[in-house]
Structures are given as structure tokens and as C-alpha cells.
Amino acid sequence: MDDLLQHFIVEAHELIQQATDDLLALERDPQASAPMDSAFRAVHTLKGSVGLFDFAPMGIALHAAEDLLGDLRERRDGIDAPVIDSLLACIGQTERWVAIIEQTGQLPPDAAEEGYRLARALRSQLDADPAQNADAVLQADLGWIEELVAQSRNPANLGAQDAPLVAIRYTPRADCFFSGDDPIALLRSVPDLMAVRLSNRDPWPPAGEIDPFSCNLKIEALSGAELDVVKAIFRFVPDQVTIHKIAPTAEGQASVAASNSGAPGVGIGAGARTLRVDAKRIDRLADLVGEMVIAKNALAHLAGQFRDGADRKHIAQGLLASQAAIERLVAELHGAVMDVRMLPMRDIFRRFPRAVRETASHLGKGINFSIEGEEVEADKAIVEGLFEPLLHLLRNAVGHGAEPEHLRLESGKPAKARIVLRARRDRDRVTVEVEDDGRGIDPAAIRQTACERGIVPADGLDRMSDAEAMDLIFAPGFSTASEVSDLSGRGVGMDAVRSAVERLGGQVSVRSEQGRGTTIRLSLPLTIVMTKVMAVRLGRELYGIPLDGILETAFVPASRVLPVRDAEAFVLRDRTLPLVRLADLLEIPPPPEPPQGLKVVVMAVGDDPVGIAVDGFAERMDVSMRPMSGILTGMPGVVGTTLLGDGSVLMILDIPELIG
Amino acid sequence: MSVRLDGNIVFLEGACRVEDAEPLLGLLQAGRERAVNLTDAEHLHAAVLQVLMALRPTIQGTAGDVFLRDWIAPALIGATSVEPGPQGG
Numbered sequence: 200m201d202d203l204l205q206h207f208i209v210e211a212h213e214l215i216q217q218a219t220d221d222l223l224a225l226e227r228d229p230q231a232s233a234p235m236d237s238a239f240r241a242v243h244t245l246k247g248s249v250g251l252f253d254f255a256p257m258g259i260a261l262h263a264a265e266d267l268l269g270d271l272r273e274r275r276d277g278i279d280a281p282v283i284d285s286l287l288a289c290i291g292q293t294e295r296w297v298a299i300i301e302q303t304g305q306l307p308p309d310a311a312e313e314g315y316r317l318a319r320a321l322r323s324q325l326d327a328d329p330a331q332n333a334d335a336v337l338q339a340d341l342g343w344i345e346e347l348v349a350q351s352r353n354p355a356n357l358g359a360q361d362a363p364l365v366a367i368r369y370t371p372r373a374d375c376f377f378s379g380d381d382p383i384a385l386l387r388s389v390p391d392l393m394a395v396r397l398s399n400r401d402p403w404p405p406a407g408e409i410d411p412f413s414c415n416l417k418i419e420a421l422s423g424a425e426l427d428v429v430k431a432i433f434r435f436v437p438d439q440v441t442i443h444k445i446a447p448t449a450e451g452q453a454s455v456a457a458s459n460s461g462a463p464g465v466g467i468g469a470g471a472r473t474l475r476v477d478a479k480r481i482d483r484l485a486d487l488v489g490e491m492v493i494a495k496n497a498l499a500h501l502a503g504q505f506r507d508g509a510d511r512k513h514i515a516q517g518l519l520a521s522q523a524a525i526e527r528l529v530a531e532l533h534g535a536v537m538d539v540r541m542l543p544m545r546d547i548f549r550r551f552p553r554a555v556r557e558t559a560s561h562l563g564k565g566i567n568f569s570i571e572g573e574e575v576e577a578d579k580a581i582v583e584g585l586f587e588p589l590l591h592l593l594r595n596a597v598g599h600g601a602e603p604e605h606l607r608l609e610s611g612k613p614a615k616a617r618i619v620l621r622a623r624r625d626r627d628r629v630t631v632e633v634e635d636d637g638r639g640i641d642p643a644a645i646r647q648t649a650c651e652r653g654i655v656p657a658d659g660l661d662r663m664s665d666a667e668a669m670d671l672i673f674a675p676g677f678s679t680a681s682e683v684s685d686l687s688g689r690g691v692g693m694d695a696v697r698s699a700v701e702r703l704g705g706q707v708s709v710r711s712e713q714g715r716g717t718t719i720r721l722s723l724p725l726t727i728v729m730t731k732v733m734a735v736r737l738g739r740e741l742y743g744i745p746l747d748g749i750l751e752t753a754f755v756p757a758s759r760v761l762p763v764r765d766a767e768a769f770v771l772r773d774r775t776l777p778l779v780r781l782a783d784l785l786e787i788p789p790p791p792e793p794p795q796g797l798k799v800v801v802m803a804v805g806d807d808p809v810g811i812a813v814d815g816f817a818e819r820m821d822v823s824m825r826p827m828s829g830i831l832t833g834m835p836g837v838v839g840t841t842l843l844g845d846g847s848v849l850m851i852l853d854i855p856e857l858i859g
Numbered sequence: 860m861s862v863r864l865d866g867n868i869v870f871l872e873g874a875c876r877v878e879d880a881e882p883l884l885g886l887l888q889a890g891r892e893r894a895v896n897l898t899d900a901e902h903l904h905a906a907v908l909q910v911l912m913a914l915r916p917t918i919q920g921t922a923g924d925v926f927l928r929d930w931i932a933p934a935l936i937g938a939t940s941v942e943p944g945p946q947g948g
Binding site: 371375376380381382383384386387392395396397398399403404406407409411412414415416420 | 877880881883884887888891902903904905906908909910912913914926929930931934
């Protein structure tokens with residue numbers, strides 16, 4: 200991806216966020232002039248940047264948004280929920296497009312339809328000459344479809360065609376022949392063709408300069424087939440084709456309708472993001488590197504003295520001093536680098552007001568949403584890893600926590616439910632809470648559900664305190680499909696929230712008072728301490744071994760294993776190493792048939808290398824290791840555990856301790 | 860053999876593939892007055908088609924293949940507006 204596009208993506212994310220913040224502020228206070236000016240500037244700048252690239256549909260939509268904002272700014276009136284909705288829809292789509300561009304470098308094929316649809320919706324909010332501008336663009340750009348329709352309106356051919364048609368514009372990439380494409384073969388496979396127009400994308404070069412292998416075709420066609428059938432044919436060239444569904448109207452004019460968006464859902468925050476760092480932090484890093492250079496020079500000086508035969512004692516003192524200085528600098532450098540990775544919660548928190556607003560308006564609920572402590576910082580991985588769980592918790596608070604307005608008024612609460620998202624620093628941890636003043640959780644209902652769904656046996660439930668019972672909402676299987684909606688999550692329940700938070704090295708707890716509200720609290724470390732481990736297989740089980748103890752891995756033929764009294768050894772590069780089988784260490788019965796060759800992890804145990812035989816090597820990974828807690832604390836030979844991506848637990852072994 | 864020169868006429872026969880584009884281009888560049896006969900063509904790869912579109916030789920014969928006859932040949936005969944031919948059974 201070229202630099203310009205990368206700059207555009209970074210800038211677009213910021214402008215989108217700015218515009219969103221401003222629009223939400225305008226919704227709260229329609230007369231405020233600062234957010235109005237700021238939103239206009241953001242959209243104007245964004246539109247200008249889009250113009251540098253070939254992202255016309257995005258430009259058309261943003262242009263309409265800019266015109267609408269300009270008009271609203273002039274009139275200082277007319278800012279209501281539908282207007283804000285249409286502007287947010289445009290900004291939201293722009294955000295999705297930018298995410299797709301970030302991944303693929305271009306807009307999705309259905310962007311044109313979506314861009315016009317957004318532009319139309321925005322222009323319809325404009326009072327004067329509502330559709331003039333938008334229509335001009337529409338006519339110009341979708342004119343080809345009408346021409347095609349006009350061509351195909353051949354009575355002999357089409358008769359009274361009143362089924363919807365599909366219009367295809369396929370501009371193969373110049374190098375498409377090299378990837379084996381034959382655009383004409385694709386066209387041939389479109390069923391029920393009604394019209395075809397073949398033309399050249401760029402003017403043909405003089406006859407002597409024609410490159411037969413550079414595709415210069417533009418193919419336009421109409422088909423009476425189903426939209427999905429046509430889409431399926433062009434599924435491998437989505438970037439080169441636009442497909443529109445057109446419904447012939449009574450007057451014989453075609454109207455272009457937006458087809459179902461086939462764009463892949465792109466998760467927010469997917470892909471690598473650029474990290475913006477406070478210049479002060481970079482300056483500090485630069486200072487530290489400068490000091491490091493001085494410390495290195497001091498070491499060079501010492502080396503010179505040593506070569507010249509200076510006094511040993513003097514050299515030793517110098518070395519010690521130099522080592523202490525370097526040690527301090529390395530520690531500070533490490534701290535400074537970790538600092539660079541610290542992000543304020545703001546980076547994710549500012550995306551929530553829109554999500555809460557969307558959920559609330561979808562459910563017809565009034566929500567008074569506020570954010571506290573967005574300046575609290577934590578490691579980039581922690582902050583970014585919190586987005587999904589917090590989004591789920593907030594949607595839950597809107598969907599399940601907040602009561603309908605009439606119930607709230609009956610119980611003497613304000614009509615709008617209050618939801619607070621709060622972050623604060625607690626010594627070396629960060630606490631993030633989602634608090635609502637809704638209906639609260641009924642422990643009796645939790646007990647009943649847990650019993651019905653067989654989460655806990657009935658007698659176990661009786662012994663539980665209310666607080667313990669409430670904790671069951673995080674148990675796997677507690678949330679059921681009936682609660683899964685597009686609002687409360689994509690099939691994830693509170694157990695997914697818990698496992699996401701635990702993967703970050705955190706804990707989740709719930710506090711709730713029936714009728715008064717619920718608070719979900721996440722407690723997280725400020726930084727994730729990643730341990731590199733190598734997973735090894737034994738039978739069907741995986742175990743982790745910390746990578747820093749591993750010297751190498753080797754395959755040893757069974758014939759090279761030598762019995763040494765009641766132990767075993769093997770020869771590796773002319774050196775005899777003791778061999779220990781991991782199955783023996785863990786007291787697991789060995790497989791019935793000894794394998795022909797052994798897979799051996801060579802580790803440093805004490806000062807000597809030792810071979811540990813395993814059944815297989817699995818991948819290396821960076822994991823956040825959690826020390827053993829509870830009754831497992833004293834378990835020998837295990838340094839900790841980590842959760843794998845599939846939710847299973849990986850035990851990380853302390854091999855030296857196991858060997859004893 | 861998909862590209863064959865006979866006298867002053869280039870015959871395209873069978874399924875013309877991407878590798879036929881270059882010989883075709885060579886034949887047409889060498890003799891700009893040469894015509895192209897599509898009677899026995901079963902398919903034209905896009906690379907072959909665009910050589911014909913760029914050089915616009917005289918097209919002879921009506922392709923036996925319905926798709927070529929109805930949708931592709933008209934673009935080569937110079938009609939800018941494409942009137943689909945009668946629908947063959």
C-alpha cells in the first residue's frame with residue numbers, strides 16, 4: 200500500500216471519529232456552533248482527501264453530507280434525529296469502507312450502489328432543490344444502464360419484460376489474462392443475457408503498439424437471471440465488477456435499486472493500525488539511546504585500557520560501573536518502550552456513544568450514556584482487546600438492563616436509563632466498569648435458569664450465596680440462543696466476555712441490586728506480560744514449555760538411544776546427553792508401540808543440556824501466563840496456565856522442577 | 860489449430876485461446892487488409908477479441924456459436940449500438 204493511501208487511512212479514522220463525536224454532540228445540543236463547525240470541517244476535509252483516490256462512491260456520499268451540513272449550518276435549524284441519523288449512517292458507512300480499503304486497497308463492488316443510496320438519503324434532507332445535484336450525478340454515472348435497457352427494449356426480444364433485470368459492468372484488470380481470467384468466458388456463463396455492450400476501457404494504441412496480453416475491455420451487460428446467480432459468476436473478480444439490480448417501471452424507465460449488500464463484514468479495529476505516539480515519549484527514547492551511546496563509549500575506553508595492560512583492579516572497577524550504568528539504561532529503555540505502547544482508553548471509548556445510540560434507538564429506549572476516565576492508559580493490547588467485551592456489555596446494559604420507559608417512571612426513576620462506562624487506575628491495574636441503573640439481576644431467576652440449563656446441580660445451587668449465584672451469568676452455556684440477537688451480540692454470551700478478559704490477564708465480576716441496577720467490573724493488568732512458549736504434544740494433550748529454557752529441538756532415531764543403567768541417553772553431535780521422556784515425568788502411560796524416532800526438546804537443566812522426548816512439536820506462541828491459583832498453587836512442575844484461542848487451558852511446565 | 864491464414868483471410872476456428880492472440884495480432888499487423896472469418900469459431904478468448912476490436916478487420920461469416928453470433932460478433936461489425944440478433948432456438 201502506498202504512503203499516500205496509508206496517510207489517508209490514518210487521517211480518515213481520525214476525521215470519522217471527530218465527525219461522529221460532533222454529530223452526537225449536536226444531537227444533544229442542536230444549537231451548539233462549535234460541534235457544527237467542527238463536523239463540517241471534518242466531513243469537508245475527508246471529502247477532499249477521498250478525492251485524491253479512486254473512491255468515487257465515498258466522495259459522492261460525503262459530498263452530500265457536506266452539503267447537508269453546510270445547509271444546516273446556514274439555517275441553524277432543522278437538526279433533528281432523522282438528519283443526525285442519515286449523517287451518522289453516511290459516516291458509519293465511510294468507516295466501514297475505510298476498513299475495507301485498509302485491507303484490500305479498494306472499495307467493495309457494491310460501494311457505488313451504497314454511495315448513491317446514502318447521497319440520496321442525505322439530499323432528501325436538504326430543503327431547497329432537494330435532488331438536483333444528486334440526480335445529476337446519478338444520471339451521469341448510471342446512464343450506461345439506461346442505455347443498455349434502451350437497447351434491450353427490443354419488442355422482438357424482450358416483449359413485456361417485467362421481471363427485474365441485473366445490470367453488469369465488468370472492467371477486467373489489465374493483467375487479468377495472467378491470472379487465467381477470460382472475461383468473455385465469464386460473460387458467456389451469464390444466463391439469460393438481454394443486452395451486451397463491449398467497448399475499450401482506454402483508447403486503443405496504434406496498431407503497431409498493441410499489447411494483446413493487456414486487457415483493455417469494458418463489458419456491460421443486462422441479464423434476466425437472479426441477482427445472486429450473477430453475483431456468484433463474478434465472485435472471483437469482485438473488485439472489477441459492479442452489479443446492479445434494476446426494476447423496470449411502468450413508464451419503461453429503469454430504476455436502480457440497492458441490492459443486498461454483499462460486502463464482507465469487516466470488524467472494526469481489524470488489521471494493523473498505526474500507533475500514534477506522543478512526541479515527548481519519543482524524545483525520552485531518543486535521550487535514553489543517547490545515554491546508551493555514551494555508556495558504550497565508556498566501555499570502548501575500558502577495552503582500550505585493558506589492551507594497553509592497565510591495572511586489573513582499575514579495569515574491574517570500571518567494568519562494574521559500566522555494567523551498572525548499562526543495566527539502568529536498559530531498564531529505563533524497556534520502561535520507555537512499554538510507555539510508547541500505552542494508549543488512553545479514549546481510543547476505544549469514543550467509539551461507544553454511537554454504538555449505544557444505535558442499540559438504544561433500535562430498541563426504542565432512551566439512554567443517558569456517559570463516560571468517565573477516558574484518559575486512563577493501559578497497554579495497547581489491553582485497550583484494544585477490551586473493545587469487543589465492552590461493546591457486548593454496553594449492548595447488554597441497553598438491551599437487558601434498561602427497563603422500558605413506563606416501567607422506569609412507575610418505579611420513580613428518571614425516564615432515561617443511565618449507563619456509565621468508567622475507567623480508573625488502581626495501582627498496577629486498570630478497572631473498567633459498565634454501570635446501569637436498570638432493573639438489576641434477580642438471583643432467584645439466575646438460580647432457576649442455571650438449574651434448567653443444567654449449569655449447576657440443584658443442591659449446589661442451594662449452597663450458593665446470592666453473589667455466587669449471580670456470578671453464574673459468566674458460566675458457559677448460561678446465555679442461550681434465544682437471547683442472541685444482532686443487538687446483544689453475535690452469538691456470544693457473558694462467558695465470551697469473561698474468556699476475552701481472562702485472555703488479557705483480567706477478571707470479571709458482577710454486582711447487582713434488584714430494581715437498582717447492575718455493575719459489571721473488569722479488572723485488568725496495565726500491561727500484558729507475554730511469555731514465549733513452545734507447545735509440545737503428548738498423546739492428545741498439549742503442554743507448554745517456556746521457550747527461554749529450550750536450546751533446540753531434534754529428531755533422534757530410536758537406534759541412537761542408549762540405555763545407561765536404568766536411564767537413557769542419546770548422542771547429539773558427538774555429545775552424550777541424558778534423555779528423559781516427558782510421559783515418564785508426568786507419569787502418563789507411554790504409547791503401546793514405541794515410535795521409530797524420538798522428537799526431543801533439548802533444554803538447559805542446571806548447567807547441562809538434557810533431552811526431553813515428546814510425541815510432537817506444536818507451534819510457538821506468545822501467551823499471557825497466569826500463575827496457578829487456589830488449590831493448584833502448590834502443584835509441582837507447573838509454572839502457570841494460559842487460555843488458548845479455542846478456550847482450552849494450556850499447562851506450562853517447569854521441566855527442571857519435574858526432573859527434580 | 861485455431862488461427863489459420865488462407866490467402867488473405869484469417870480463419871479463427873474452434874475455441875480460440877489466450878495464446879492465439881499474438882499470432883492473430885501478427886497476421887493482422889502484417890496485412891492490414893486481411894479479413895477474419897468467424898464461421899467455425901466456438902469461443903473467442905477476451906485477448907483474441909480485443910485484438911479484433913482494436914484492429915477492426917473485416918469480419919466474414921456468421922459464427923455458428925449462438926453466444927458469439929448474438930453478443931460478440933455485433934461488436935466487431937462496427938455497430939455501436941448492439942441489437943441482439945434473433946434468438947436462436
